[in-house]
Amino acid sequence: MVPSPVEMFRDLPKKVCPECGEYIEEQAESYMMECDRCLANKEE
Structure with a gap:
């Protein structure tokens, strides 16, 4: 049986920053x- 799209997206793992390992707050x-902190450190 094919899961509904809502179930599929709900079950995806949280995105993790490859630089520091912090979970990334995903937005539409x-x-x-990378997380905001690591991106800011690269700009400096």
Whole structure:
């Protein structure tokens, strides 16, 4: 049986920053791979 789209997205694991291991707060239309803190450190 094919799961509903709602169930599929609910069961996805949380996104983790590859730099520091912190969980990333996901937002609609966001394709960030790193957390805000690591992105800010790269800009400095």
